[in-house]
Structures are given as C-alpha cells and as structure tokens.
Amino acid sequence: MIPLDNDTRATVEAAMFISSRPLSVRKLGSITGKEGKEVRKILDEIRKDFSKKCHGVELFESTEGYEIRVKPKHLDKVSHLTPYSDLSRGQLKVLALVAFKGPIKQSGIAKIIGNRAYSYIKDLEKRRLIRTEKHGRTKKLEITDEFKNYFGIEERRELEEKLEERLGEEMEKLRHKEED
Amino acid sequence: MKEQEILDFARTEPNWEETLDWIISEEGIDPWDVDLVELSNVFSKFVEKWQKFNFTVPARIVIVMAILLRIKVELLMWEEEEKEIEAKDIDIEELDIDVSDIPHLEAPKKRKPVRKATAEELIEAFRKAFETQDRRKKRKSGREKRVREAMPIDGTQEDIEERIEKLYSRIDNILENMKEGKTTFSDLLPVWNREEVVKNFTPLLSLNQEGRVIANQEDYFKEIFVEMGDSVG
Numbered sequence: 001m002i003p004l005d006n007d008t009r010a011t012v013e014a015a016m017f018i019s020s021r022p023l024s025v026r027k028l029g030s031i032t033g034k035e036g037k038e039v040r041k042i043l044d045e046i047r048k049d050f051s052k053k054c055h056g057v058e059l060f061e062s063t064e065g066y067e068i069r070v071k072p073k074h075l076d077k078v079s080h081l082t083p084y085s086d087l088s089r090g091q092l093k094v095l096a097l098v099a100f101k102g103p104i105k106q107s108g109i110a111k112i113i114g115n116r117a118y119s120y121i122k123d124l125e126k127r128r129l130i131r132t133e134k135h136g137r138t139k140k141l142e143i144t145d146e147f148k149n150y151f152g153i154e155e156r157r158e159l160e161e162k163l164e165e166r167l168g169e170e171m172e173k174l175r176h177k178e179e180d
Numbered sequence: 181m182k183e184q185e186i187l188d189f190a191r192t193e194p195n196w197e198e199t200l201d202w203i204i205s206e207e208g209i210d211p212w213d214v215d216l217v218e219l220s221n222v223f224s225k226f227v228e229k230w231q232k233f234n235f236t237v238p239a240r241i242v243i244v245m246a247i248l249l250r251i252k253v254e255l256l257m258w259e260e261e262e263k264e265i266e267a268k269d270i271d272i273e274e275l276d277i278d279v280s281d282i283p284h285l286e287a288p289k290k291r292k293p294v295r296k297a298t299a300e301e302l303i304e305a306f307r308k309a310f311e312t313q314d315r316r317k318k319r320k321s322g323r324e325k326r327v328r329e330a331m332p333i334d335g336t337q338e339d340i341e342e343r344i345e346k347l348y349s350r351i352d353n354i355l356e357n358m359k360e361g362k363t364t365f366s367d368l369l370p371v372w373n374r375e376e377v378v379k380n381f382t383p384l385l386s387l388n389q390e391g392r393v394i395a396n397q398e399d400y401f402k403e404i405f406v407e408m409g410d411s412v413g
Contacts, residue, residue: 075295079298084210085294085301092297092301092305093312096303096305099306114316151296159299
C-alpha cells in the first residue's frame with residue numbers, strides 16, 4: 001500500500017485546477033515527480049472526495065486525460081459566469097445535429113451548416129464525442145458514450161426530453177427539416 | 181488561425197458581423213472584454229491571409245479593418261501620452277529610494293475558467309444550425325437572383341452567333357471611320373450597364389479567339405482596346 005502524500009496530492013489538484021486542458025497521468029507524473037501508480041492512487045482519492053455531495057466539482061476522466069470540472073448538475077446555474085466553453089459554436093452545432101437527428105450523414109450536416117462542418121466533425125471525432133461509420137460515399141455519424149459522459153446523461157432520451165420541453169412545437173419542425 | 185480554416189470560412193461568404201464574430205471565437209478573445217488593439221492585430225492578419233488566396237476582400241470588411249486600425253492608433257497614442265505624463269511626474273532620484281530594496285512582485289496566476297458546454301447550449305445550437313442553413317439558402321438564392329438579373333435566360337435571347345456577328349459589324353463600322361484603327365470596348369456598347377457588358381464580352385472574346393479582332397487590356401478591370409485582326413470575317 002502506497003502511503004498518500006498530501007503535498008503531491010495538492011500539486012496534482014493545483015495542476016488540474018490551473019490547466020485549461022485535461023492532463024494525462026504521465027504529465028501529472030512529470031509535474032509531481034511521482035510514478036504513474038502513485039498518481040493514479042491520488043487521482044482515485046480526489047475522485048472519491050469530490051464525489052461527495054458537498055462538492056460542486058468532480059474529477060472527470062476522458063480520452064484526453066483528467067480534469068476538474070463543474071458537476072453537470074450545477075452547470076446550468078453557473079455556466080453564465082464564464083464565456084469560455086471547450087467546444088466552439090460550430091462544433092456545438094454539429095454535435096447538436098448528431099445528438100438530435102443522428103444517426104445522420106456527414107454530407108447532410110455539410111448541407112445544413114456548410115463545408116466547415118468537415119473540420120468540426122474531425123475535431124469531435126478526435127475527442128471521441130461522435131463516431132463515424134462508412135456509409136456508401138459518405139459517413140454516418142452517431143453520438144458515443146463519451147458524449148453521454150460529457151453531458152452527464154445516461155441515455156440520449158434525457159436530452160430529447162429537454163429539447164422537447166424547451167422548443168415545444170418548433171422541435172418537431174426542426175427534427176424533420178430536410179437537409180436540403 | 182490556420183489558412184485552411186480561413187479558406188473554408190471565406191467560402192461561406194460571411195458578412196462583416198459574422199467575420200468579427202468568427203475571429204473573436206477562433207482567437208479565444210473574451211467577447212465580454214474585447215482588447216481592441218489585439219482584435220485589430222488579429223483582424224489585419226486575417227485580411228492579409230484572405231487576400232493571399234486571391235479572394236476579393238469585401239469593401240465592408242476593409243472598412244471595419246480601417247476603423248479598427250484607427251481605434252488602435254488612438255489607443256496606443258493615448259497610452260504613449262499617459263506614459264509621458266507619468267515619466268514627468270515621478271522622479272525616482274528625488275524620492276530617495278534604493279530600487280534594489282523593492283521586492284520583486286509576481287501576480288498570482290489565475291486560471292482561465294474553461295467550462296463544458298451545457299445541454300441548454302446544445303439545444304440552442306440545434307436551432308442555430310437551421311438558422312445557419314436558412315441564412316445560407318437566402319444568400320444563395322440572392323446570388324442566383326442577381327446572376328439571373330444580369331444574364332436573363334429566356335426565349336427572347338439572341339443567338340450567340342448572331343451576337344458575335346452584330347458586334348463584329350459594329351466594330352467594323354466604327355473602325356472604318358477612325359484614323360488610329362483602334363476603339364474601346366466601352367465605345368462598342370450602346371449603354372454602359374451590367375447586362376450590355378455581359379452580352380458583349382463573350383462575343384468579343386470569341387472574335388479575339390478567332391483572330392478577327394485583337395483585344396488588349398493593359399490592367400485588370402481597365403479599358404479594353406479593340407482593333408481589327410488578321411483573319412477577315
């Protein structure tokens with residue numbers, strides 16, 4: 001059993017707090033000068049602590065690494081306090097189309113938002129928020145588990161209910177709008 | 181800003197508001213606290229790159245750049261003036277302070293609070309995606325309308341061969357009465373408007389290609405000089 005080192009834990013927390021990008025175990029190891037095994041142990045401790053109800057932030061693990069983020073439950077109340085989102089508006093439009101109209105053809109998305117869609121799709125695929133599957137001469141796009149993780153949902157249905165609640169009748173019109 | 185991104189963006193034919201919006205978002209400039217000097221620098225670089233692709237930069241975007249540069253100059257001049265005033269007001273020697281005694285201060289680092297997108301924003305983006313589509317459609321149909329107006333295609337259109345011959349005889353008639361044996365494209369048109377230019381330009385190119393006339397233009401968008409060619413039509 002490796003004894004927990006408070007100073008290292010504090011450094012790991014500080015690194016994740018100040019970084020604008022997720023940090024890998026390797027990176028955290030080089031910052032703290034500790035082995036990966038010890039860093040992982042510290043990350044587990046931080047995760048446990050932050051998962052308590054009294055904390056508004058949590059330790060989030062994605063394919064890019066670890067980061068401290070606001071718990072999805074509280075995000076709606078505090079998101080207006082910062083204008084910086086880690087998804088650009090273009091990326092968000094593509095993600096929304098995949099989430100609410102998916103599986104959707106890549107060419108269909110380009111017809112709706114233009115040719116810039118292709119680079120947004122690449123970015124989102126790299127972040128594993130969407131996955132692509134070959135479909136004839138184009139690709140079909142679908143959301144991933146990483147997407148559900150990101151928005152803190154179990155099922156896509158939860159988002160669809162929010163969409164329904166928010167847009168009402170307009171929603172049906174938009175969902176069935178052709179990608180012409 | 182990568183060149184490919186600028187190229188893709190320029191293809192969407194954005195207006196100046198969309199351009200400013202795009203630059204602010206791409207460069208991660210805080211939209212609530214825009215540093216005008218920084219924005220002006222980034223905007224100039226953007227226009228420079230845009231021009232590199234041989235795209236004509238829309239006049240409004242050039243105007244916005246000029247306004248931003250003017251604001252930048254004013255801000256920098258103001259800062260300079262401030263510095264001069266400060267320098268005159270404070271004489272360190274008179275204060276009798278040993279500068280080496282002053283401790284080195286470092287401002288605490290503050291995190292740039294990047295957050296996740298919210299489900300609400302995702303829903304709003306869904307609506308916005310279709311607004312983008314509507315805007316693109318409107319822009320496209322506007323463009324098509326302008327082309328249709330400039331080049332009406334209907335049954336009353338003359339045959340292209342007929343237009344070529346008409347233009348040739350007009351050139352022939354004009355040059356017959358001229359000593360220098362050269363006329364200009366603008367003199368060949370009954371009225372100088374877009375429709376006439378489009379109607380006569382293709383026949384002129386065709387005559388030039390056939391060698392029946394020689395058309396010369398010294399510079400882009402400048403006058404075209406026309407003289408008779410060697411091939412007699």
